[in-house]
Amino acid sequence: MAEVEKKEKKKQYDFKEFTTCEATLMMLQKAAEDGVETAFHRAADMKACPIGAESACCKHCAMGPCRLNPRDPYSKVGVCGATIDTIQSRNFARMVASGSASHTDHGMTMLDVFRGVVEGHIKDYQIKDEVKLREVAESVGISVDGKDTITIARELYNELEKTYTQVEGEIPFAKRVPPKTLEIWRKYGLVPRGAMREIMEIMHRSHMGVDQDYQNIIIQCGRAALADGWGGSMVATEISDILFGTPKPLVAAVNMGNLKEDHVNIIVHGHEPNLFESMIDSANDPVLLEEARAAGAAGIQLLGMCCSGAEVLSRHGVPHAGNFMSTELVITTGAVDAMAVDVQCIMQALPSLARCYGTRFFTTNPRCKIEGVEHIELHEHNPRECTDKIVRMAIERFKNARPEKIVIPQRRDLGVHGFSHEYINYMLGGTFRASYKPLNDNIINGRIRGVAGVVGCTNPRVRQDYVHVELVKELIKNNVLVVQTGCSQIALAKAGLMKPDAAVLAGDGLAEVCETVGMPPVLGLGSCVDNSRILVACSEMVRTGGLGNSIADLPVAGAAPEWMSEKAVAIGHYFVCSGVYTVFGVTFPIVKGTKFHKLLTEGLAEMGLGKWDFVEDPYEMARKMIAHIDERRRALGIMGPRERKLFDMADRRALETV
Ligand code: NFS
Ligand code: SF4
Numbered sequence: 233m234a235e236v237e238k239k240e241k242k243k244q245y246d247f248k249e250f251t252t253c254e255a256t257l258m259m260l261q262k263a264a265e266d267g268v269e270t271a272f273h274r275a276a277d278m279k280a281c282p283i284g285a286e287s288a289c290c291k292h293c294a295m296g297p298c299r300l301n302p303r304d305p306y307s308k309v310g311v312c313g314a315t316i317d318t319i320q321s322r323n324f325a326r327m328v329a330s331g332s333a334s335h336t337d338h339g340m341t342m343l344d345v346f347r348g349v350v351e352g353h354i355k356d357y358q359i360k361d362e363v364k365l366r367e368v369a370e371s372v373g374i375s376v377d378g379k380d381t382i383t384i385a386r387e388l389y390n391e392l393e394k395t396y397t398q399v400e401g402e403i404p405f406a407k408r409v410p411p412k413t414l415e416i417w418r419k420y421g422l423v424p425r426g427a428m429r430e431i432m433e434i435m436h437r438s439h440m441g442v443d444q445d446y447q448n449i450i451i452q453c454g455r456a457a458l459a460d461g462w463g464g465s466m467v468a469t470e471i472s473d474i475l476f477g478t479p480k481p482l483v484a485a486v487n488m489g490n491l492k493e494d495h496v497n498i499i500v501h502g503h504e505p506n507l508f509e510s511m512i513d514s515a516n517d518p519v520l521l522e523e524a525r526a527a528g529a530a531g532i533q534l535l536g537m538c539c540s541g542a543e544v545l546s547r548h549g550v551p552h553a554g555n556f557m558s559t560e561l562v563i564t565t566g567a568v569d570a571m572a573v574d575v576q577c578i579m580q581a582l583p584s585l586a587r588c589y590g591t592r593f594f595t596t597n598p599r600c601k602i603e604g605v606e607h608i609e610l611h612e613h614n615p616r617e618c619t620d621k622i623v624r625m626a627i628e629r630f631k632n633a634r635p636e637k638i639v640i641p642q643r644r645d646l647g648v649h650g651f652s653h654e655y656i657n658y659m660l661g662g663t664f665r666a667s668y669k670p671l672n673d674n675i676i677n678g679r680i681r682g683v684a685g686v687v688g689c690t691n692p693r694v695r696q697d698y699v700h701v702e703l704v705k706e707l708i709k710n711n712v713l714v715v716q717t718g719c720s721q722i723a724l725a726k727a728g729l730m731k732p733d734a735a736v737l738a739g740d741g742l743a744e745v746c747e748t749v750g751m752p753p754v755l756g757l758g759s760c761v762d763n764s765r766i767l768v769a770c771s772e773m774v775r776t777g778g779l780g781n782s783i784a785d786l787p788v789a790g791a792a793p794e795w796m797s798e799k800a801v802a803i804g805h806y807f808v809c810s811g812v813y814t815v816f817g818v819t820f821p822i823v824k825g826t827k828f829h830k831l832l833t834e835g836l837a838e839m840g841l842g843k844w845d846f847v848e849d850p851y852e853m854a855r856k857m858i859a860h861i862d863e864r865r866r867a868l869g870i871m872g873p874r875e876r877k878l879f880d881m882a883d884r885r886a887l888e889t890v
Contacts, residue, residue: 245260245264245272251272251557251695252698253697253723255489255558255643255726256554258639259558259564263561263564283300287821288302288319288320288823292439295312298312315444317828318445320446320822320823320826320829321446322443325438325453326435328434328453328456329435329438330798331798331801331803334799335464335799336465336467337464338468338504338575339463339761340467342475342506343392343471346474346475348612350385350386353613354612356612357612359385360474360476361474361477363478364474365381365384367654373407395427395464396463399425399429402424403424403427403463405463405466405467406462408768410783413782413783416782416840416841417458421451422454426459426463427463430452430455433452433455434456460806461763462767465761465762465764466761469758472547476509476547478655479651480655481649481659482549482650483647484552484650485552485647486726487643488553488561488565489642491640492567495531496524496569497568498511498515498568500544500572501538503540503577504597506615508536508544510615510616512534512544512550514619515623517623520620520623520624528631532626535552535553536550536551536553537553538718539761540759542719542722542756542758542762543759543762545649545650545756546651546762549650552722554726555690557719560579563586564585565641566591566635566638567640568591569634571593572596573594573595573600575597576799590633596609647729648732648751651715651756652757660749668772668775668776673778674741675787675870676778676870678711679711679742679744680713680742680745683713684789684790684791684857685763685807686714686716687721687763688760688794688800689796689797690796691795694817696794697794698850699818699850700720700724702854705729707857710739710858711741712861713742713755714753715769716754717757717762717763717766718759718760718763720792721757725756729754730752730756731752732747734752770783770788770810770812783811784842785864785868786864787870789814789815790804791815791816791857793815794817807842808832808841809836811840813845815846815847817847819846820846
């Protein structure tokens with residue numbers, strides 16, 4: 233443990249205040265014994281800057297940095313005269329730009345792979361889901377009749393490339409937006425042209441001395457965020473489904489108990505599925521398996537973390553070791569032979585921690601190198617070169633460099649994952665009448681009060697998983713169906729709420745629907761880019777009818793209770809601009825009571841969009857989300873007492889026979 237800075241004076245921490253995840257808690261105790269520290273410790277030791285925490289500072293030019301007083305925000309302006317509203321909206325804009333850039337660049341990588349497959353340069357990935365290919369092509373106006381797969385794929389590629397490169401017009405997936413919502417976007421100039429242009433324009437407008445009208449800036453934030461949600465993220469999801477298969481529900485396990493002491497354990501952490509898909513092939517290669525056995529291992533255990541983990545959990549049932557705030561703690565088990573990372577949410581503290589335990593740590597993506605870390609680049613035309621090498625390094629570590637003490641928390645939580653919006657359609661409607669109508673009907677008759685998307689990160693500034701789990705429990709208890717992605721989905725999976733029998737925790741109406749259909753009250757949809765599945769589901773609900781004309785009319789709400797990344801802000805803003813009431817927890821960089829705050833929390837809704845809200849407490853958050861859902865129900869005229877029974881025996885039988 234030579235690399236570990238030993239603290240002069242030992243600080244006492246109450247680890248139960250750090251996390252509600254049992255496995256993570258156990259590993260925090262082991263970390264303390266081993267003398268290593270984590271982001272939990274660093275967050276406890278580092279007080280957030282109070283000015284930055286409220287976004288009352290600007291460092292966009294060298295006349296500053298300028299600090300205003302968040303307690304008296306209009307008492308001062310920056311050296312250039314920038315007001316608190318300009319400063320906050322520019323800071324917000326840059327978070328949206330960075331978050332949108334991350335998702336859209338990820339989507340672009342998927343599109344690059346797709347192009348390589350279509351052109352025949354890339355052989356290691358193929359088009360796996362032709363049905364989805366055709367559906368996506370039709371959804372953007374490509375006629376598929378009489379065309380072969382490659383022709384459709386080529387046309388789809390050319391169309392989807394516009395999501396990024398188009399300089400005027402509307403991004404292709406704008407065709408999926410409900411007409412009324414699109415009309416509002418057009419009215420306010422919110423329809424994205426192309427993601428590159430929108431993100432570039434934010435960076436330009438937020439430069440010193442350009443856009444100094446917070447209302448005008450927020451419109452550009454909307455265009456960039458929508459270019460993420462209905463653009464880059466949606467492309468990432470749809471192309472990944474086409475290349476790797478659209479998820480269908482399957483039983484899979486999460487938590488650190490998936491590590492196996494007698495196996496070579498390899499963790500893939502990051503966001504882009506191309507690394508993971510190739511790693512699955514490597515870990516199942518008979519030659520490499522034989523090498524693992526020759527080294528004394530019973531096999532190779534592959535596990536995911538964070539979002540690419542959530543994606544392959546949903547798609548292939550690959551076990552998942554934990555969410556963002558567990559990425560360091562899983563290493564302290566000592567059982568991880570190798571961790572391979574690609575992009576996003578990779579803490580720089582990981583490699584030095586890995587060194588303490590002899591865990592091999594590799595970066596694989598040219599966009600994300602870490603000083604002092606061995607880089608084995610993944611090339612899509614020969615991905616196995618990278619992933620085979622990593623597997624061999626892991627085998628080598630298993631054989632020669634395992635620490636004396638390995639502790640694996642024996643928690644393995646099973647649940648059902650992999651609910652794509654296509655499957656929700658099928659599940660509720662049945663094979664011959666796949667439709668969102670049963671969902672809408674159940675909402676109209678009140679069995680399901682509404683739908684909530686609970687998504688996003690975990691953050692060491694709040695107790696890990698606590699806000700996610702309490703919020704979701706409260707929502708389902710009140711008959712709100714919950715859909716999930718990302719690290720939040722893993723939090724709930726660990727808490728056991730992804731199992732159909734979690735319906736006992738739901739209110740009567742929701743429980744009845746869950747039991748009839750055989751689904752859990754909490755549906756996991758995959759990674760953060762898969763939030764685009766929620767957007768498509770919302771569009772389908774509007775299209776199906778009976779719940780208003782725009783997404784803003786729907787009895788739905790969203791939350792990122794433990795968010796930390798700029799990507800979460802981009803997601804929040806595209807949900808709000810799509811019409812969804814969206815609540816963020818932890819803290820938010822904004823000064824309450826400013827004009828900018830009022831615009832986010834009230835002004836956007838007055839334009840027919842959704843609105844932002846900021847609440848820390850999970851129960852208060854649930855209360856406000858339910859209040860919003862009820863307000864929508866009242867506006868739709870569906871607040872009345874619900875019918876006593878939706879499915880009679882004949883209906884049930886009909887459901888069982890399809
Ligand atoms: Ni989303 Fe995924 Fe997790 Fe947050 Fe990070 S992994 S893209 S950003 S921390 S949910
Ligand atoms: Fe200060 Fe204005 Fe420069 Fe920002 S842009 S650092 S507010 S002078």
